[in-house]
Amino acid sequence: MIAIASRKEVAELAGVSEATVSRVLNNVGPLKEKTKEKVLAAARELGYTPSSLARSFARRRSGNLGVIMPYLPKARLFSAYYFSEILSGIGSRAREEGYDLLMIFRDADEPLDYCGLFRMRKVDACIVLGAKEEAGELAALRQLKQEGHPYCLINQHFAGEGFHEVDADHVEGCQLAVKHLLQQGFSRIAFLNGPQAYSNSRDRLEGYMRAFQEAGIPADPSLLFEGNFSRRSGIAAAQAIAAQLERIEAVAVANDRMAIGLQQGLRELGIPAEQMPAIVGYDDSDAAELTTPALSSVRVPFYQLGEIAAGKVLELPESGSGDTVQEIIQVKLPAKLIVRASSLRLGGIQ
Amino acid sequence: MIAIASRKEVAELAGVSEATVSRVLNNVGPLKEKTKEKVLAAARELGYTPSSLARSFARRRSGNLGVIMPYLPKARLFSAYYFSEILSGIGSRAREEGYDLLMIFRDADEPLDYCGLFRMRKVDACIVLGAKEEAGELAALRQLKQEGHPYCLINQHFAGEGFHEVDADHVEGCQLAVKHLLQQGFSRIAFLNGPQAYSNSRDRLEGYMRAFQEAGIPADPSLLFEGNFSRRSGIAAAQAIAAQLERIEAVAVANDRMAIGLQQGLRELGIPAEQMPAIVGYDDSDAAELTTPALSSVRVPFYQLGEIAAGKVLELPESGSGDTVQEIIQVKLPAKLIVRASSLRLGGIQ
Known part of the structure; x- marks a missing residue:
């Protein structure tokens, strides 16, 4: 008879957690001798032989x-x-x-x-x-x-x-954000991105460009700003953006921290609520729903x-x-x- | 001549970071042989002998x-x-x-x-x-x-x-929170604490009691609630607290997550802003200043x-x-x- 048992069943029979079963079978981490024996006995009884078992006793691993x-x-x-x-x-x-x-x-x-x-x-x-x-x-x-x-x-x-x-997929993520802004009739959309050394920043830029392309509107390179993902860099960007508010209707931002910094910075510069540009953040962090106004954002899993x-x-x-x-x-x-x-x-x- | 050099000076002479100097001198972590030699040469040249150096080569440590x-x-x-x-x-x-x-x-x-x-x-x-x-x-x-x-x-x-x-010092921390509420004329102050298995929960309870004692007002044991530090448990507590709002003027909460959950839960139950109890959180997390109204809190280092x-x-x-x-x-x-x-x-x- 071939019994095919799961790690869960071994854990139940041995009266330990699944993590403990894994530690024993992978031969990692400190464990009491008694626990080891219980788990091995249960595994034997149920005929449980995970693929890793063969190699696990071959040599000690770090775990x-x-x-x-x-x-x-x-x-x-x-x-x-x-x-x-x-x-x-x-x-x-x-x-x-x-x-x-x-x-x-x-x-x-x-x-x-x-x-x-x-x-x-x-x-x-x-x-x-x-x-x-x-x-x-x-x-x-x-x-x-x-x-x-x-x-x-x-x-x-x-x-x-x-x-x-x-x-x-940060190309699509950023494209979704900008498309949403375009669909509401905003066309002068600035982009506060992260450093170009990260592929995810370059991907976001591509998504921004694609959204404009798709809409048949030329993107304006003078509306591209760069921060370093910190709240402080969002506050700093508020200066540059506030100075051009007559030509910026909306801002897509590469993470929520910078977006929240931007909201804060614009408020501190005395920009009234009705002149605030529309803002979309990125990450959908816990903080997004706590800000006023609550921050639209791109959720990344x-x-x-x-x-x-x-x-x-x-x-x-x-x-x-x-x-x-x-x-x-x-x-x-x-x-x-x-x-x-x-x-x-x-x-x-x- | 006895030269007393610092780790910083060794790092500068060797042209590496201070962390690298530490790794070499503690004999931990993977390092290029060349880096090791540079650091040891610099340490020798500057006469740098940290207390750990003697023991560091005695036996390999995990780092x-x-x-x-x-x-x-x-x-x-x-x-x-x-x-x-x-x-x-x-x-x-x-x-x-x-x-x-x-x-x-x-x-x-x-x-x-x-x-x-x-x-x-x-x-x-x-x-x-x-x-x-x-x-x-x-x-x-x-x-x-x-x-x-x-x-x-x-x-x-x-x-x-x-x-x-x-x-x-969580006794003092919680005492400060409750004293602040008492000083504003609130006396029916509920306490949403964490599980008693943690000493920091027991300390906070002691602080809550001491504040009442100091003010010469008896504390009301029926105003003690318990959550598990999650936002969800704060939302759950809102039910119990909303049901007794006519006798609760203020709530001290054992962490910000529960306090934010409590604010959210009370809002969702339709409690209007002017009937909201005064709330003080604990931890002074990033989120505290983002909520509406912004959350008073006890800052813990x-x-x-x-x-x-x-x-x-x-x-x-x-x-x-x-x-x-x-x-x-x-x-x-x-x-x-x-x-x-x-x-x-x-x-x-x-």
Whole structure:
């Protein structure tokens, strides 16, 4: 008789959580000997043999999923909606698989040796967040690919490199935002974007351009502004935008933090509600529905990006498992426009 | 001649960051051989010998600072202001010292063997977040103490245990909030607290009681409500509070998420602005100043709690360094009341 049991059933029989079953079967993390025995006995009894079981006792693994993050002194990285949602998704999935998360902060002046993390057995797989298009980063990623380590990028893609990538469709996301503004009769639409070193900024710009193209209206390059995703940079942009308010009817912004900064900055400059440009943010963070007027925004499934990337990267073959032809992880999730008061005609008045 | 150089000077001479200097001198993390040589040469040239240098080459360390966190399925833990601020503080300090952060999610049904993390060399030190007063947790912490591992609790204290603790003064914090409400002439002040298993909830209750005592007014036990720190539990509490609005003039709430949920819940029940009770939140999260009316709140220096705990725990003697008499880490930082429109008389109308 072939019994096909699930991890859940093993957990129930052994009287432990599913994460504990994973930790035992993957041979990671500290566990009491008694717990180990209970789980192994239950797995045997139910005939549960996950694909990982064969390899799990072959050699000790770290049990760590690495997350490589940018580091900015004094910036509260974990407090940024973007990172916190992705990390929550990664953490949730990692824990189900019995893995701990190892956060590794990238060095601005000296790119980390990502492959070294595997050589030193600090991680069994890694996810790279906030990667930029620049030489040092690219070299480190190419080496990861070449040496065949399990890795994955989130929310950043590199054309022509064939990296493992889990991304959202920011071309479409930004196109939706601008199309919505155009449909309401606004045509002089400014764009406050993020730095061009991020593929997601370049994608948003493409979406902005496409919306104008589709509408048959030429986009005005003098209406393009750049911030660095911080609220402060949104406040700073308010100066430039306020000075040209007679020719700006609406502003598409590349994230909610900058959009909220822009709202705040314009208010502080004394712009009355009825002269406020229509504003659409991006990310649909918690704060979007708390502002006055409530902020229209493009919802990006960051939590799911994290969950999917963690699931996929932990399924990749182990480092050094030879030159097996690997399938490349290529996921692109859709974004969605959420309309609130800030982008509606007379949106400044609630 | 005795030259006393700083890490900063070594970094400048070697042409690397201070974090890189730390990583080399602590012998943690992957590093290029060339970088190592440059740093060691610079340290030698400047006569830089940090206290850790002697021990750093004695044995390989993990280079990981462990952070033990609660885990709630589907809860977006990294998105909670409380955790994200503490983690940002821990991460900032850890990185300065050249450490990576290992996030370990606690198992609800099977308490982790914290000491095992040290035995398996997964961490060199650990910080425990969101600990509850319960048998399993207490046993794990006592064992950490007994075996002499470098550990520290944040925002939770255990009376009479002599654990390493970095905390905020929540008795005073809550007392300030209630005193402010009393001073405006409100006396029927409800309290929406968090679960009693957390010392910070019990401390807040004590602060609430003390404020009444100080004012010579008896507190009314029928005005005590309990939530679980989620926005949803604030919305739920709105039902109970709305039903007694004729005898509730004001509400002190144990965190901003619940306070914002309470505001939202009362609005959804159709309570007009002029009948809204005065509300004071707690944490002073980013969202506090975005709500309408803006939320008064008690500011807790979470980022600093994280920074201080990470700094202190990395200075503790290494595991297994014998029965040296250790100084116990005991830090308590003050909280501060931030008054906004929500707690002022007629605060409901902006």
